[in-house]
Amino acid sequence: MEESLMQIKNSAVSMIIEAEDQKELEEIKLQFLGRSGKLTLAMKGITKLPTGDRREVGQLANEVKRVLEESINERSNSLKTQESKKRREKIDITNPGVRPDIGHIHPMSQVLYEVVDVFKGIGFQAADGPEIETDHYNFEMLNIPSDHPARDTQQTLYLDTRQSKVTPGEIILRTQTSSMQGRIMEKVKPPIRIVVPGKNFRYEQVDASHGFEFWQVEGFVVDSNVRLTDLFGTIEYVLKKLMGEKTKIKFATTNFPFVEPGVDTYISCTVCNGRGCSFCKYSTWSEIMPAGMIHPNVLKAVGYDHQKVAGFAFAIGLSRLVTLRYQMDDLRLLTNPDLRILEQF
Amino acid sequence: MLAPLSWLKEFVDITLTSGELGEKLTEIGLGVERITRVDNDTIFEFEITPNRPDLLSIIGIAREIAAIEGKRIKSKSYEIKVSHATTLPIKLNPNYKLFHRWTGISIANVSIKPSPQFIKDRLIKIGLRPINNVIDITNYVMFELGVPLHAFDYDEIKGHEMTVDLAKGGEKFTSVDEKSYHLPKDAIIIKDNERLIDLAGIKGGLNSGVSGKTKNVFLHVTIANPMLIRRASIALSLRSDASAIYERGTNKGGTIDTLKRAATLIQEHADGKIASHLFDLKNQEFKPWKLALRISRLNQIIGIKIDEKKIIDILDSLNLNPHVVLSKQSASKDLILIECTIPTYRNDLKIEEDLIEEVARLYGYNNFPKTMPVGEIPTKRVPYFKDFNMEENAKSILTASGFSEIYTYSLVGEDDLKSFNIKSENCIRVDNPVSREFEYLRPTLKTNLLKALRLNMPNFKNINLFELGKVYIGKHLDNVKEQYFLAGITNVKNYFEVKGTIEQLLEDLGVKLDPTKYIEVLDEGIFFELNFSEILPLVSLNKKFKPLPKYPPIIEDMAIVANASVKTDEIIKEIKNQNSLIVNVSLLDSFEESRTFHVVYQDPQKNLTTAEVSKIREKIINNLREKFKVTLKE
Secondary structure (H helix, E strand, O other), X not given: OHHHHHHHHHHHHHHHHHOOOHHHXXXXXXXXXXXXXXXXXXXXXXXXXXXXXXXXXXXHHHHHHHHHHHHHHHHHHHHHHHHHHHHHXXXXXXXXXXXXOOOOOOHHHHHHHHHHHHHHHOOOEEEOOOOEEEHHHHOHHHOOOOOOHHHHHHOOOEEXXXXXXXXXXXXXXXXXXXXXXXXXXXXXXXXXXXXXXXEEEXXXXXXXXXXXXXXXXXXXXXXXXXXXXXXXXXHHHHHHHHHOOOXXXXXXXXXXXXXXXXXXXXXXXXXXXXXXXXXXXXXXXXEOOOEEEEOHHHHHHXXXXXXXXXXXXXXXXXXXXXXXXXXXXXXHHHHOOOHHHHOOO | OEEEHHHHXXXXXXXXXXXXXXXXXXXXXXXXXXXXXXXXXXXXXXXXXXXXHHHOOHHHHHHHHHHHHOXXXXXXXXXXXXXXXXXXXXXXXXXXXXXXXXXXXXXXXXXXXXOOXXXXXXXXXXXXXXXXXXXXXXXXXXXXXXXXXEEEEHHHOHHHEEEEEEOOOOOEEEEOXXXXXXXXXXXXXXXXXXXXXXXXXXXEEHHHEOOOOOOOEEEEEEEEOHHHHHHHHHHXXXXXXXXXXXXXXXXXXXXXXXXXXXXHHHHHHHOOEEOOOOEEEEOOOOOOEEEEEEHHHHHHHHOOOOOHHHHHHHHHHXXXXXXXXXXXXXXXXXXXXXXXXXXXXXXXXXXXHHHHHHHHHHHOHHHOOOOOOOOOOOOOOOOOEOOHHHHHHHHHHHHHOOOEEOOOOOEEOHHHHXXXXXXXXXXXXXXXXXXXXXXXXXXXXXXXXXXHHHHHOOOOOOOEEEEEEEEEEOOOOOOOEEEEEEEEEEOOOOHHHHHHHHHHHHHHOOOOOOHHHHEEEOOOOEEEEEEHHHHHHHOOOOOOOOOXXXXXXXXXXXXXXXXXXXXXXXXXXHHHHOOOOEEEEEEEEEEOOEEEEEEEEOOOOOOOXXXXXXXXXXXXXHHHHHHHOXXXXX
């Protein structure tokens, strides 16, 4: 009896080890451990043995059963690993992934929202105003009376006034978001911290760095103790946040009738990295943000006491900032709806 | 403005290299556009801001360089021997509203010939064409000293009498460069006894100009009314070097020096003799003026304390003659003022803030420390407030649905409008468009979106685009409204996919509106357009958490046969209306006349029994049968 048990064990174990898949292993299991399997039948035969032998043979039979079960489990696990490995080898995982069909937010919006967020972080609120604007808010309130030579730098698109009660020249397409300074300041008292993003229009021939429609983000701060150093600090903080810590920034004197002192801001041209290109007119610097301390005449026009409050204002050339950010060499790329451009963002 | 280094060096010693000089001049306000090297000389090209007429001259630029270099300008004075016996008399009839000042002199027996080489060379370097010695000298002196002047052929001034006047409009005028103009009303003109001889401040007349035949000249320097010059030159689209200076406001105190300088050169290089006394017609004196700067105010505005000596040095380097003055504020407190005397060529310096800029720009903007505003952060919502998060929310749903964002021009052409049967009379028109393609403000985003779709067709099969931008609604300026529209176009998605996108969008914004009214089926695809400005006030983002149901729902599908005229939406509403325990009804499937609805029953308080549900179901079926004549499909 013992001998036949050992034979069962040996032949079963060798079959188990050689089993090539789960199915074969299942068959082997049935063949030995099934209801009429060899081991099962052998174990039933133990009852026919003399009582004295039963105990010893019974123990051996249980031991054989345990070994077979363990071997089957072990083999089964190793087969599973092998199979999954084989399965993996069948697909080429270097094939491209199947991408979800999602669209792209325009780079202008991406930068715009970032700009608004950066300013929110330093206490600014965002506002929005009309593009069809009056000469009053676009020029007069900003210390640019009708015969001022500064109007030459902002050639205006005039609107057809026929069929309306409007005097010709009175309503225009705004040339600058600074038009919102008067609109907002005449309605509230300082302290003020505001940014106004928006589109502007000028009579301008289109080229790589100019357009007749372009975006700006106007900003202004008015309070009892606003200083020129605050203007420098705010501009530097914002530009470094947007363009990276290493961005080089320089300031220069300029003149706009609505600021005094007047400041212009340049950042190192990212299109050519300082080698000189048509975008920066070979100066390696790109003008990005005219600014200055708000002119007393503007403060007076909105009813503020310019001896008691001061302010600074700036206008970020948003369209230009976007092109510099992504090293695009032409402003016109921003209004080109070609998906080959849009998909890059 | 072009300025040769060699010419500048006549007025100031320069130690900085051209590169350094360019950087520094840009920092203080003389923006350098380009530096070029020509024949052992360096030419600077500057962009001059509208407030600085003085910088349209070599001496003006030299003064700024002197301030940077900490040097004095080498100013020259020119004396002329004024004739006691007037051999070339002239009568001038002034009008002080038109010419604030009129300075002139006659010079006899000039010999007209080419200019000496140094004058020719310098004119060529600043972009002018040499003509003859007298004309070249007037140009040379204008660019050297920044005050325009003009030479007439004395013998062509009929009656030797000149009257300044305003044009009536329509007069014909031929300029010295032989171009004809019809003058606008209120251009300043000079007439002699017979004819119009000068378009003052802009261009001289051909009939009275200096030519090869000229023997005697009348040389004058005028201070013309800047506003009138500007209006006339805009009306004529005629800008001259002189009009650029006049518009900005000429140095009213500089006429005599300018005249003397030119007369000296004419005597030297054209052999002329002074032949009249020096006319100087004015009805007021044009003297330097006083302007005070409070040191406390300066420090407060610029944010740093600059010591008094440094402030004085800076103002002095600009020839502003600063003096410290103590002004009694109260018994115990004196206010320190710096009183400046402003030379007449700096008519941009009118208020204290102008002096603050002078100190700040020469201190060097890039030498300032940087601070952040220290005041209170305003928390009250500002007028014209805009919540950009709303835009971002809407756009993220559209991009998640596969749409890509575009930015297009607000200005469109008449052809664009016509192709959509939009009448251009119903749109706002620009009077002076940059081109016919950009003449009207768009009343819809459709034209640009469809053009964008077509543009992409050669490269893409599947195109989904959207734009969130302003449109301008109204026939004319009395009733025009600017509104943000959100519109999209797709040649991939079907009607229900577009509808679903808008449903999702509206749901996320908490707005209950029918999406179908925004959708339009075009030949090229499906288009949608929403008035985003009108939706914004309806937005409600106050989301409130609903606890998960404690008891399981009972779900059943109900297949019915109904006439196609009965809308799915009506059936769903009808089913929902039957009992509050019906928490959701949706269309599962439809085939020919039959539609299968998925009905969810749920009681928040307890487990529903099948008996309860079957009662409700019976009510539903009876109602649908009665109302819509539907039959239940087995």
